[in-house]
Amino acid sequence: MKTSRLPAGLPPGPKPWPIIGNLDLMLKNKPFYHWINNTMSQMGVEIFCIRLGNIHVIPVTSPEIACEFLKKNDAVFASRPIVLSAEVVSGGFSAVTLTPLNDQWKKMRRVLASSILSPATHQWMHDKRAEEADQLIRYVYNVMKSNNGVVDIRFASQHYCGNVIRKMIFNKRFFGKEVVNGGPGVEDVEHVAGLFSILKYTYSFCISDYIPFLRHRFDLDGHEKLVRQANESVRKYQDPDIYARIKQWKEGTRIVNEDLLDMLITLKDDEGNTLLTAEEIKSLVLEITVATVDNPSNAVEWALDEMLNQPHIFVKALQELDEVVGKDRFVQESDMSNLHYIRACIKESFRIHPFAPFNLPHVSTRDTTVAGYFIPKGSHVLLSRPGLGRNPRIWDDPLLFKPERHLKDDKSQVILNDPDLRIFSFSIGRRGCAGVNLGTTVSVMLLARLLQAFTWSPPPNTPYIKCVEGASEMLPSKPLLAFATPRLDEKMYYSLFEN
Numbered sequence: 109m110k111t112s113r114l115p116a117g118l119p120p121g122p123k124p125w126p127i128i129g130n131l132d133l134m135l136k137n138k139p140f141y142h143w144i145n146n147t148m149s150q151m152g153v154e155i156f157c158i159r160l161g162n163i164h165v166i167p168v169t170s171p172e173i174a175c176e177f178l179k180k181n182d183a184v185f186a187s188r189p190i191v192l193s194a195e196v197v198s199g200g201f202s203a204v205t206l207t208p209l210n211d212q213w214k215k216m217r218r219v220l221a222s223s224i225l226s227p228a229t230h231q232w233m234h235d236k237r238a239e240e241a242d243q244l245i246r247y248v249y250n251v252m253k254s255n256n257g258v259v260d261i262r263f264a265s266q267h268y269c270g271n272v273i274r275k276m277i278f279n280k281r282f283f284g285k286e287v288v289n290g291g292p293g294v295e296d297v298e299h300v301a302g303l304f305s306i307l308k309y310t311y312s313f314c315i316s317d318y319i320p321f322l323r324h325r326f327d328l329d330g331h332e333k334l335v336r337q338a339n340e341s342v343r344k345y346q347d348p349d350i351y352a353r354i355k356q357w358k359e360g361t362r363i364v365n366e367d368l369l370d371m372l373i374t375l376k377d378d379e380g381n382t383l384l385t386a387e388e389i390k391s392l393v394l395e396i397t398v399a400t401v402d403n404p405s406n407a408v409e410w411a412l413d414e415m416l417n418q419p420h421i422f423v424k425a426l427q428e429l430d431e432v433v434g435k436d437r438f439v440q441e442s443d444m445s446n447l448h449y450i451r452a453c454i455k456e457s458f459r460i461h462p463f464a465p466f467n468l469p470h471v472s473t474r475d476t477t478v479a480g481y482f483i484p485k486g487s488h489v490l491l492s493r494p495g496l497g498r499n500p501r502i503w504d505d506p507l508l509f510k511p512e513r514h515l516k517d518d519k520s521q522v523i524l525n526d527p528d529l530r531i532f533s534f535s536i537g538r539r540g541c542a543g544v545n546l547g548t549t550v551s552v553m554l555l556a557r558l559l560q561a562f563t564w565s566p567p568p569n570t571p572y573i574k575c576v577e578g579a580s581e582m583l584p585s586k587p588l589l590a591f592a593t594p595r596l597d598e599k600m601y602y603s604l605f606e607n
């Protein structure tokens with residue numbers, strides 16, 4: 109006898125209207141990610157389907173289903189949406205992160221893996237990162253002395269990340285003038301603010317992303333203007349330096365590779381021709397600069413906030429730092445594999461306080477069935493970062509910051525990624541993060557240095573109030589201000605000023 113199986117249906121979700129689908133819900137409920145996560149938990153579902161225009165958007169909060177998408181069906185879901193914000197920022201899809209699955213993506217991803225993010229290059233860039241780790245202490249020390257001990261942790265963290273990547277790419281800390289305390293001037297404040305605006309407005313539920321007819325014609329929610337402005341405010345500092353450097357190589361006035369930009373300019377294809385165009389270099393530089401600033405600075409700001417709320421975590425972290433590093437030298441990258449507790453703090457911050465509500469969208473390249481549901485070609489799969497990391501089915505006390513969850517009985521190293529996607533940090537599969545090593549290094553070093561060099565408490569006369577998430581972003585609603593006192597002998601700080 110012939111058996112017939114019912115065709116799989118779409119995942120559960122609101123009934124769509126003809127043509128617009130559920131765009132009315134997207135426009136009524138801002139920020140839309142709140143509505144999605146709340147509705148999913150009220151309905152008790154871990155996969156959902158919303159139709160925006162004619163695109164099926166599939167949010168997921170189940171680690172098991174997330175793995176079905178990114179492990180079992182990795183090849184099917186390895187593309188990215190073609191949307192205006194991504195097109196503007198990526199210079200017409202000429203780099204990696206925002207580029208759909210095609211030969212351009214393959215070429216540029218290979219460039220990252222084999223050259224600028226390879227283990228050998230990571231080693232080569234060590235001294236530049238070490239210089240910025242020292243600069244971080246100098247800067248925080250100066251702010252502490254000149255501002256009655258009060259330090260803006262967000263500002264210090266975001267600019268440390270910006271400094272590290274600028275030093276690696278351009279061999280300089282700042283595009284503009286350094287201010288007297290060692291911090292950024294107006295130019296670099298604008299540069300880093302532009303990077304964060306790019307992050308805010310790329311893939312941000314913009315109506316023209318779902319009604320292609322509107323693209324380039326009507327800027328209904330003003331996103332197009334904001335993305336273009338942000339892109340411009342970053343590129344106006346980066347691009348002239350890139351052109352000037354290309355010219356130096358062409359004219360033969362530069363002959364030695366000193367940084368990642370030199371490396372990109374001098375890459376050759378199999379026939380010995382220049383591998384990358386100026387457009388490709390500019391877009392790749394922008395992408396890796398953006399990629400270095402967001403997650404590490406956000407993880408450290410939240411980790412310190414959680415520690416101010418639970419001081420026993422400070423005690424454990426400092427005990428580890430004193431045992432592994434001591435107080436006579438500053439923590440170095442070579443110590444990082446032994447800083448299990450510090451690494452666990454960062455991992456716990458990634459779990460509860462991801463920088464963004466969703467992973468970058470993964471687009472399906474054909475119709476397929478996942479977890480028993482039909483997922484049409486062209487769907488945008490959105491893994492919910494807080495949905496996975498705070499899933500109450502997976503985690504006890506999901507909102508409690510408890511680094512101990514990640515410590516291993518055998519004291520082996522705490523790896524910040526989770527291949528089973530119960531925590532969403534670097535993701536997995538062919539579109540997984542290309543900068544895991546650098547991202548781990550920057551995050552762990554930032555937290556370890558801040559903890560080792562300073563004792564932190566709430567600002568004087570301020571009752572400690574735990575930060576809350578912003579209304580439309582996952583960052584703390586206000587930058588974390590904390591009170592610092594030196595934790596090490598004064599001569600340790602002076603040694604940095606002598607260099």
Ligand code: HEM
Nearest residue numbers: 205396399400403468533534535539540541542543546547
């Ligand atoms: C703690 C730091 C970082 C975290 C948590 C992180 C996380 C992520 C995530 C979640 C993705 C998307 C994966 C997906 O689509 O499934 C991603 C993609 C990417 N990341 Fe990172 N990242 C970090 C640092 C970096 C750094 C420092 C770089 C390079 C300098 C970098 C380069 C990239 C690139 C190029 C992609 C795009 C990969 C592709 O589409 O093929 N990331 N990252």
